[in-house]
Amino acid sequence: MKCVEHPHNDSIGKCSDCGKEICSVCLTATTDKIKATQDPAFSWGTALADKLYCPSCIDKLINKNTLAKETPLTSSDEELLQPFPESLKRWNWGAFLLTWIWGVSNGVYYSLWAFLPIFNIFVAFQLGTNGNQWAWENGKCKDIELFKKNQRKWAYAGVAGVMVMLLIGYLGRNM
Secondary structure (H helix, E strand, C coil): CECCCCCCCECCEECCCCCCEECHHHHHHHHHHHHHCCCHHHCHHHHHCCCCCCHHHHHHHHHHHHHHHHCCCCHHHHHHHCCCCHHHCCCCHHHHHCHHHHHHHCCCHHHHHHHCCCHHHHHHHHHHHHHHHHHHHHCCCCCHHHHHHHHHHHHHHHHHHHHHHHHHHHHHHCC
């Protein structure tokens, strides 16, 4: 893959925000911008350093947070600046009931261990307890409410799947 900004350079990864391919030149530019914001007033700069960003996305993030410095942050804004929001630390029924299906679609490939006998029950409980955090850290969704809504849909799908399996088992037994 080639960098979107510098088509002659090979890509080293994708931007965590927009998904564009970026190269080492882009990485150096964004790293310098992040380092320039590493003062006590910009505590969020440390969180930015853990991910890859293209130059345009890092500019948006820096401008957004520079403005936030002038206006007080709301509780949801503060949660977004944390590595893993506190409000998402809860049991994930979708991950527990649909293990590998949920895991593949949320980028949590640890869930594929569920195919191994004996490990599958442990994997299900691990996904139930840590699924929200792993899916959030994967970075597919950074809007807390949208993330909760998506995981709620997975929970409904898991419960529906269990109900269908119970119905099939009941009908198969009585025929």
